[in-house]
Amino acid sequence: MNLTHLDENNKPKMVDVSDKDVSERIAVASGIIEVTSDAYEAVVSNLAKKGPVLQTAVIASIQGAKETSRLIPMCHPLMLTSIKTDIEELPEIPAFKLTVRAKLKGRTGVEMEALTGVSVGLLTIYDMLKAIDKGMVIRNIQLEEKSGGVSGDFRR
Numbered sequence: 001m002n003l004t005h006l007d008e009n010n011k012p013k014m015v016d017v018s019d020k021d022v023s024e025r026i027a028v029a030s031g032i033i034e035v036t037s038d039a040y041e042a043v044v045s046n047l048a049k050k051g052p053v054l055q056t057a058v059i060a061s062i063q064g065a066k067e068t069s070r071l072i073p074m075c076h077p078l079m080l081t082s083i084k085t086d087i088e089e090l091p092e093i094p095a096f097k098l099t100v101r102a103k104l105k106g107r108t109g110v111e112m113e114a115l116t117g118v119s120v121g122l123l124t125i126y127d128m129l130k131a132i133d134k135g136m137v138i139r140n141i142q143l144e145e146k147s148g149g150v151s152g153d154f155r156r
Helices: 037-044 053-066 111-129
Strands: 025-033 082-090 095-106 137-147
Touching: 025 111, 037 053, 037 095, 053 082, 053 095, 053 111, 053 137, 082 111, 095 111, 111 137
Parallel strands: none
Antiparallel strands: 025 095, 025 137, 082 095
16 A cells, blocks of 8 residues: 655655646535534524524534645645535434535645535534533544545545
8 A cells, every 4th residue: 555645764745746637626525413402402593602503613614624734734725616514404313414515626635625624513513512512422524425536536
């Protein structure tokens, strides 16, 4: 197995993508936060003391995706052309499923940006509800699909 973030002396390096072709690249990631019934009701009723939880999580997801290269050491700073966040209410669990779609035209993929966006959005929900529910569980943060690049398309 060839790890691209290690040089010939086994030292960490950032991959050189300058010879790669520019192409449209899209990644979609998702994750779930399980909450108590009280926390769920506070969110859907817009009664959480820290403000509008889901709207804030959307903004946090966008910000998280944009800041990925500052958080993950080997990620390239990217000029994202689109970030779309959706939050699905799952009352039967109760939970919220957050999905982030990141897009660009560039030389490297946007999987990490989509995954980071999901992570930051879910952590924001946790932060805003922790006074009501300290037992929340964040789970299943995963890449759902990606397109573009040499490695081709992926769909979970």
